[in-house]
Amino acid sequence: MNLETKREAKLEIVQVGEPVLRQIARPLRADEIQSPEIQRTIAAMLETLRLAPGVGLAAPQIGLGLRLAIIEDRAEYQSSWSAEQLRARGRAPVDSHVIINPELEVLDSNTQANFFEGCLSVAGYTAVVPRSTRVRVRYLDQRGDKQQVEAHGWYARILQHEIDHLNGTLFIDHMKPRTFMSVKNYLDRWRNAEDEAHRIFGS
Ligand code: ZN
Numbered sequence: 488m489n490l491e492t493k494r495e496a497k498l499e500i501v502q503v504g505e506p507v508l509r510q511i512a513r514p515l516r517a518d519e520i521q522s523p524e525i526q527r528t529i530a531a532m533l534e535t536l537r538l539a540p541g542v543g544l545a546a547p548q549i550g551l552g553l554r555l556a557i558i559e560d561r562a563e564y565q566s567s568w569s570a571e572q573l574r575a576r577g578r579a580p581v582d583s584h585v586i587i588n589p590e591l592e593v594l595d596s597n598t599q600a601n602f603f604e605g606c607l608s609v610a611g612y613t614a615v616v617p618r619s620t621r622v623r624v625r626y627l628d629q630r631g632d633k634q635q636v637e638a639h640g641w642y643a644r645i646l647q648h649e650i651d652h653l654n655g656t657l658f659i660d661h662m663k664p665r666t667f668m669s670v671k672n673y674l675d676r677w678r679n680a681e682d683e684a685h686r687i688f689g690s
Contacts, residue, residue, distance in 0.1 A: 501550050502608055528551065533557055542564065543648060547653065558642075585628060596619065602681075608652075618643065
């Protein structure tokens with residue numbers, strides 16, 4: 488028997504309607520972060536995120552009310568978007584990293600960007616969500632060391648979305664309701680006609 492090669496199973500991503508998605512998650516203690524249990528959870532979350540695939544996954548989405556999330560925006564996820572779409576969103580690859588007990592500071596409270604976003608816990612749907620374009624986040628990494636990042640564009644959006652999860656908030660709480668639509672309709676009809684979508688759906 489070789490347990491070393493046993494891989495973590497893909498975790499179930501819970502869907503909207505599950506109470507944990509609406510609860511305030513609790514901070515991790517310093518001694519918990521380095522525990523085998525939390526380290527295994529982080530590894531399993533990264534595998535789950537890549538299989539989904541997605542660019543962010545927060546612990547409440549796998550049923551754990553902990554202030555922990557993982558972020559990774561791989562270059563391969565961006566290949567189906569035009570250079571103009573990536574530029575407009577300020578989207579560039581982000582290496583995988585863990586944020587624990589994050590504190591968010593908005594750096595541009597006067598400007599917001601309006602783009603469609605989705606969530607692995609609201610599977611199959613998307614909507615326009617106004618988000619700040621520049622944020623600073625202080626957090627602990629998976630070793631428990633203090634880190635700070637200043638992010639803009641899409642990375643700033645991902646950070647806001649994931650930190651919202653730790654406070655029981657989903658994108659549907661911030662969305663422009665008339666833009667709510669299926670991902671299929673978005674990809675088939677509006678992804679390359681976003682200006683028209685904003686006009687028709689009144690965002
Ligand atoms: Zn989400």
